[in-house]
Amino acid sequence: MAESPDIAKDATSPPATPDLLVGPGHDFATVTAKISSIVLQRRTPWGWWVGFAVSFGLLQLLLFAIVNLLFRGIGVWGPNIPVGWGFDILNFVWWIGIGHAGTLISAILLLLRQPWRTSINRFAEAMTLFAVACAAFYPVFHTGRPWLAVYWLMPYPNTMGLWPNFRSPIIWDVFAVTTYATVSFMFWFVGLIPDLATLRDRARSKPWKILYGTLAMGWRGSARHWHNYDTAYVLLAGLATPLVISVHTVVSFDFAVGMVPGWHATIFPPYFVAGAIYAGFAMVLTISIPLRKFYGLEDFITMKHLENMAKVMLATGLIVAYGYMMEAFMAWYSANPYERFMIWNRMTGPYWYMYWALIFCNVIAPNTLWIKNLRTSVPYLFLISLVVSVGMWLERYVIIVVSLHRDFLPSSWGMYSGTLYDWSAFIGTLGLFVTLLFLFVRFLPAISIFEMRTILPGAEPEEDKR
Amino acid sequence: MTKPGLYGLMAEFSEPAGLVTATRKVREAGYRKVDAFSPYPMEALSEALGLHHSRLPLLVLIGGVTGLIAGYGLEYWAAVIEYPMNVGGRPFHSVPSFIPPAFETTILFAALTAVLGMLALNGLPEPYHPVFNVPTFALATKDRFFLCIEAGDPKFDLDRTWSFMMSLGARVVCEVEQ
Numbered sequence: 001m002a003e004s005p006d007i008a009k010d011a012t013s014p015p016a017t018p019d020l021l022v023g024p025g026h027d028f029a030t031v032t033a034k035i036s037s038i039v040l041q042r043r044t045p046w047g048w049w050v051g052f053a054v055s056f057g058l059l060q061l062l063l064f065a066i067v068n069l070l071f072r073g074i075g076v077w078g079p080n081i082p083v084g085w086g087f088d089i090l091n092f093v094w095w096i097g098i099g100h101a102g103t104l105i106s107a108i109l110l111l112l113r114q115p116w117r118t119s120i121n122r123f124a125e126a127m128t129l130f131a132v133a134c135a136a137f138y139p140v141f142h143t144g145r146p147w148l149a150v151y152w153l154m155p156y157p158n159t160m161g162l163w164p165n166f167r168s169p170i171i172w173d174v175f176a177v178t179t180y181a182t183v184s185f186m187f188w189f190v191g192l193i194p195d196l197a198t199l200r201d202r203a204r205s206k207p208w209k210i211l212y213g214t215l216a217m218g219w220r221g222s223a224r225h226w227h228n229y230d231t232a233y234v235l236l237a238g239l240a241t242p243l244v245i246s247v248h249t250v251v252s253f254d255f256a257v258g259m260v261p262g263w264h265a266t267i268f269p270p271y272f273v274a275g276a277i278y279a280g281f282a283m284v285l286t287i288s289i290p291l292r293k294f295y296g297l298e299d300f301i302t303m304k305h306l307e308n309m310a311k312v313m314l315a316t317g318l319i320v321a322y323g324y325m326m327e328a329f330m331a332w333y334s335a336n337p338y339e340r341f342m343i344w345n346r347m348t349g350p351y352w353y354m355y356w357a358l359i360f361c362n363v364i365a366p367n368t369l370w371i372k373n374l375r376t377s378v379p380y381l382f383l384i385s386l387v388v389s390v391g392m393w394l395e396r397y398v399i400i401v402v403s404l405h406r407d408f409l410p411s412s413w414g415m416y417s418g419t420l421y422d423w424s425a426f427i428g429t430l431g432l433f434v435t436l437l438f439l440f441v442r443f444l445p446a447i448s449i450f451e452m453r454t455i456l457p458g459a460e461p462e463e464d465k466r
Numbered sequence: 467m468t469k470p471g472l473y474g475l476m477a478e479f480s481e482p483a484g485l486v487t488a489t490r491k492v493r494e495a496g497y498r499k500v501d502a503f504s505p506y507p508m509e510a511l512s513e514a515l516g517l518h519h520s521r522l523p524l525l526v527l528i529g530g531v532t533g534l535i536a537g538y539g540l541e542y543w544a545a546v547i548e549y550p551m552n553v554g555g556r557p558f559h560s561v562p563s564f565i566p567p568a569f570e571t572t573i574l575f576a577a578l579t580a581v582l583g584m585l586a587l588n589g590l591p592e593p594y595h596p597v598f599n600v601p602t603f604a605l606a607t608k609d610r611f612f613l614c615i616e617a618g619d620p621k622f623d624l625d626r627t628w629s630f631m632m633s634l635g636a637r638v639v640c641e642v643e644q
Contacts, residue, residue: 167545176570235522459506
């Protein structure tokens with residue numbers, strides 16, 4: 001590892017420190033063997049079966065929630081006037097926000113030439129896809145009759161001659177989320193192609209060779225192919241970067257365009273985007289800490305990665321805290337009695353404990369990450385990542401439910417709580433998310449093998465060897 | 467001087483630097499139907515092969531502009547021509563409201579063009595290729611580096627090309643069946 005300067009010289013960003021990004025003593029063969037063996041080992045570890053069984057069990061709650069919803073109608077869920085939006089949009093926003101870290105890691109950190117993204121981008125992208133799948137459940141099923149939802153959502157020439165209202169943020173959401181899901185899938189799959197070829201060439205049994213070979217589409221590592229591939233990958237990163245920012249901006253428009261105190265604020269787009277990245281990095285930490293432990297990947301997902309993610313979480317957490325501060329400030333500074341009532345009601349109204357729990361989870365707890373000893377303690381990071389995930393869920397609860405439950409007229413005031421079916425659907429989507437992650441880790445390489453090769457010392461030969 | 471059923475000659479290297487140097491020398495010797503294979507992308511290798519800028523960025527630009535026109539055109543046609551409806555007193559042609567969906571279709575079309583264009587320029591999916599007939603070629607996706615000179619190259623001569631490739635420091639040079 002002492003002869004690493006040739007790598008550091010090539011990097012345009014601050015001197016890369018590959019010794020911290022990959023454990024010592026690794027070469028092309030060991031990196032390939034280590035990562036692909038997780039997929040190609042014949043025996044599935046018992047721990048995998050236990051985890052899969054638990055998450056698959058939780059997934060059945062989603063089935064329970066969907067069956068009840070479809071047979072009995074949308075009334076089994078909690079939303080009712082004045083709180084017309086409840087768990088459905090809350091969880092939609094929570095899940096879609098979590099997805100954003102995957103795109104940030106794979107696209108924005110690629111453009112910023114941050115080599116530390118390499119070992120975490122693959123499963124972060126998978127996490128994005130699965131989070132978007134969980135998010136998509138809510139808008140589709142909150143219609144109650146999802147098989148009719150097509151003409152409410154998608155512009156296609158139907159027999160009634162109706163078109164969606166393009167002036168509504170809800171239809172912007174349809175375009176943003178479907179584009180996001182498609183582009184995230186393509187980004188993930190393009191990144192997988194060379195690794196699928198590795199699996200094809202290393203798989204021992206014929207059926208797996210055929211399966212991985214089909215998915216790899218005949219990839220043979222030709223320099224001409226890599227040339228176009230690299231161009232496509234950078235272009236996709238360049239396209240995904242404004243996309244990811246637009247998606248949560250459009251999600252925030254769902255609220256900001258509405259005339260509800262607590263929603264109608266210009267700070268919403270940046271504040272939502274920062275919150276999405278914050279929640280997403282928390283989820284990447286929640287996944288990567290058990291993953292590296294269980295599969296012994298400490299050489300690839302090093303302390304450096306965890307610490308960098310903690311720093312991103314701290315930075316975005318501070319932006320989110322600034323957002324909370326500005327909401328309170330603008331409520332006072334605007335001199336609008338409804339705005340003032342809204343923020344006072346958040347702090348001291350019937351849901352006061354939600355607001356202060358949110359401040360604890362999202363403002364106080366992440367600030368402990370300033371301390372290096374805490375930032376480099378793996379159990380503490382795991383704990384903080386869970387606290388942040390809860391905090392971001394509470395944030396959406398406060399924004400959605402608490403803003404709606406006190407209408408302009410006291411005669412229209414009400415309370416909201418999720419029903420059994422709301423909670424079943426939420427826990428069921430958690431089950432879906434974890435189930436998909438378990439399947440992903442078992443059948444596809446959770447770390448990008450070919451990108452790991454590029455950050456090894458000596459990967460890019462020196463030019464002046466005439 | 468070649469023989470029937472021969473696709474080319476394949477040299478195998480164990481170090482990336484060996485492949486890059488050999489590729490440059492092969493190009494300097496005048497061979498043109500040359501391809502190099504590596505387990506990960508290498509800029510030095512693209513340069514040694516003399517690869518020019520990919521045509522992909524232009525295709526992606528065309529895709530993006532098409533997406534923009536298609537998205538905005540759909541909105542304009544649906545909301546202004548086909549079914550004009552007064553929603554909250556807003557104009558039929560509500561420019562600011564039409565921007566977000568048009569932006570998303572721009573990204574969508576551009577990204578689809580990037581992926582499908584990359585596959586098309588690379589000729590993928592390609593289920594069969596002669597280079598897979600080399601027994602050790604499976605290592606090209608692990609830690610081995612390969613250089614292939616096709617028999618169709620005007621300078622190709624089985625014996626002379628074989629000894630030339632051996633002189634470049636290859637571990638082994640073998641024939642690739644068609």
